[in-house]
Amino acid sequence: MNAILSPHTLRQAIRAGSHRGNTSGLAAGFVQCNIVILPAAWANDFLRFCQLNPRPCPLIAIANSPGDFTLPPLGDVDIRTDVPSYRVFRAGKLAQEVTDITALWQDDLVTFALGCSFSFEEALLADGLEVRNVTEGVNVPMYRTSIDCNSAGPFAGKMVVSMRPFRAADAIRAIQICTRFPAVHGAPVHLGDPGLIGIDNLAHPDYGDAVSVGESELPLFWACGVTPQVALEAARPPFAITHSPGCMLVTDLRNSQLAVM
Amino acid sequence: MNAILSPHTLRQAIRAGSHRGNTSGLAAGFVQCNIVILPAAWANDFLRFCQLNPRPCPLIAIANSPGDFTLPPLGDVDIRTDVPSYRVFRAGKLAQEVTDITALWQDDLVTFALGCSFSFEEALLADGLEVRNVTEGVNVPMYRTSIDCNSAGPFAGKMVVSMRPFRAADAIRAIQICTRFPAVHGAPVHLGDPGLIGIDNLAHPDYGDAVSVGESELPLFWACGVTPQVALEAARPPFAITHSPGCMLVTDLRNSQLAVM
Numbered sequence: 001m002n003a004i005l006s007p008h009t010l011r012q013a014i015r016a017g018s019h020r021g022n023t024s025g026l027a028a029g030f031v032q033c034n035i036v037i038l039p040a041a042w043a044n045d046f047l048r049f050c051q052l053n054p055r056p057c058p059l060i061a062i063a064n065s066p067g068d069f070t071l072p073p074l075g076d077v078d079i080r081t082d083v084p085s086y087r088v089f090r091a092g093k094l095a096q097e098v099t100d101i102t103a104l105w106q107d108d109l110v111t112f113a114l115g116c117s118f119s120f121e122e123a124l125l126a127d128g129l130e131v132r133n134v135t136e137g138v139n140v141p142m143y144r145t146s147i148d149c150n151s152a153g154p155f156a157g158k159m160v161v162s163m164r165p166f167r168a169a170d171a172i173r174a175i176q177i178c179t180r181f182p183a184v185h186g187a188p189v190h191l192g193d194p195g196l197i198g199i200d201n202l203a204h205p206d207y208g209d210a211v212s213v214g215e216s217e218l219p220l221f222w223a224c225g226v227t228p229q230v231a232l233e234a235a236r237p238p239f240a241i242t243h244s245p246g247c248m249l250v251t252d253l254r255n256s257q258l259a260v261m
Numbered sequence: 262m263n264a265i266l267s268p269h270t271l272r273q274a275i276r277a278g279s280h281r282g283n284t285s286g287l288a289a290g291f292v293q294c295n296i297v298i299l300p301a302a303w304a305n306d307f308l309r310f311c312q313l314n315p316r317p318c319p320l321i322a323i324a325n326s327p328g329d330f331t332l333p334p335l336g337d338v339d340i341r342t343d344v345p346s347y348r349v350f351r352a353g354k355l356a357q358e359v360t361d362i363t364a365l366w367q368d369d370l371v372t373f374a375l376g377c378s379f380s381f382e383e384a385l386l387a388d389g390l391e392v393r394n395v396t397e398g399v400n401v402p403m404y405r406t407s408i409d410c411n412s413a414g415p416f417a418g419k420m421v422v423s424m425r426p427f428r429a430a431d432a433i434r435a436i437q438i439c440t441r442f443p444a445v446h447g448a449p450v451h452l453g454d455p456g457l458i459g460i461d462n463l464a465h466p467d468y469g470d471a472v473s474v475g476e477s478e479l480p481l482f483w484a485c486g487v488t489p490q491v492a493l494e495a496a497r498p499p500f501a502i503t504h505s506p507g508c509m510l511v512t513d514l515r516n517s518q519l520a521v522m
Binding site: 168169171172175176179187188189190191192193196216218261 | 449454457479
């Protein structure tokens with residue numbers, strides 16, 4: 001797959017089953033989204049959870065009504081087929097991983113599309129900063145923290161953060177750049193001593209892969225889109241579907257359109 | 262003196278000699294400036310020094326021509342009388358401190374007004390952040406660093422920084438706030454380990470007073486308006502005048518007018 005494919009062409013390839021797996025770096029310049037799909041009876045609480053926790057759960061779009069599998073603001077999306085890989089949860093437990101949810105679709109399902117760090121990583125790289133997980137070709141390291149999310153009904157839990165190390169001047173620049181993008185997690189929530197947010201050991205992330213951290217570098221921590229998945233597992237809705245990690249919904253929105261200035 | 266005095270009224274009081282000393286906290290909401298006055302033969306190099314080092318030397322106004330003691334963009338200023346205390350340098354050495362420079366004025370003197378940290382401290386306080394030197398009622402601690410300024414003719418030297426400690430989340434917020442104000446030093450130039458910019462001991466500032474730094478706090482370092490004074494001492498012009506530390510030119514510009522967004 002080519003980085004300069006249009007999002008439409010890439011979604012068509014995913015829909016046809018000719019592209020599978022990770023969407024990182026594809027359709028460069030366009031927003032990719034975390035996806036959460038829930039029965040309508042659970043959707044209002046989850047919507048409140050997103051609104052109460054905008055840093056880890058920045059809501060970019062919601063389906064117009066239960067059962068609607070389109071997302072017009074994001075392009076000609078059919079959410080049943082346009083994500084390369086889905087995770088199906090039953091009672092909060094991962095039940096299966098599939099490449100198409102047409103057969104699982106229900107009239108009461110509500111789709112949520114949330115911002116993803118790919119957008120701000122692209123902005124950091126475009127500014128000439130080094131993004132360690134990109135340089136080292138691994139998934140970004142993610143950690144459960146001691147930071148409580150604001151709860152909404154059954155949705156609750158600790159914030160998950162992703163970590164990228166920078167030298168101080170680049171850290172300051174990274175904060176400036178990410179501040180422009182509140183719809184994709186925005187500025188970091190913490191920097192420096194990991195212990196202050198309950199992280200014992202940077203070398204042992206809870207999700208993703210460890211990256212090297214130089215002696216003159218500070219770790220920067222961003223609220224992470226895995227947070228809503230953790231809240232989802234805690235809430236145990238009878239049925240839920242998410243994207244598989246790294247296999248995002250590619251949209252027609254440009255990253256630059258999310259910039260607040 | 263009252264914090265809500267208008268800048269005009271405060272300048273009149275200074276001009277009349279009825280207010281002397283520090284201007285910190287006075288005419289709240291209005292820009293205060295560092296002042297450098299040089300013979301025209303030295304002014305072009307100093308102007309280039311400011312343009313090459315905008316973080317420590319953010320130029321807000323220059324007199325229209327040599328000998329002109331007004332600064333119309335900043336209000337009805339007479340620079341010979343409207344600063345509470347002046348330092349007079351001869352051959353780069355402090356020669357005297359005076360409250361009026363009318364008798365010293367020359368037809369070839371060029372006045373430079375540079376942004377000052379009082380403006381961004383006000384923005385930080387207005388956002389609910391604690392500014393340690395304000396809380397502890399002392400001058401901000403300032404340090405000579407190992408960071409080279411870009412030199413211009415005889416003007417050269419190391420950057421001087423001011424330091425304010427914050428917990429991580431407040432540090433991130435402080436960076437966001439100060440980014441809006443490039444005309445008053447802008448975002449910090451460093452944070453974290455002081456040794457990385459050549460500072461041995463935070464408890465022993467080169468200028469100003471030490472402040473307490475909590476165990477969970479990070480020191481943030483801003484480019485400081487003392488930098489041009491150090492460059493001036495190194496350049497040794499035959500004659501130069503600056504404000505005395507903390508005794509600034511109070512202008513009619515509002516701090517908010519300096520915000521880039």
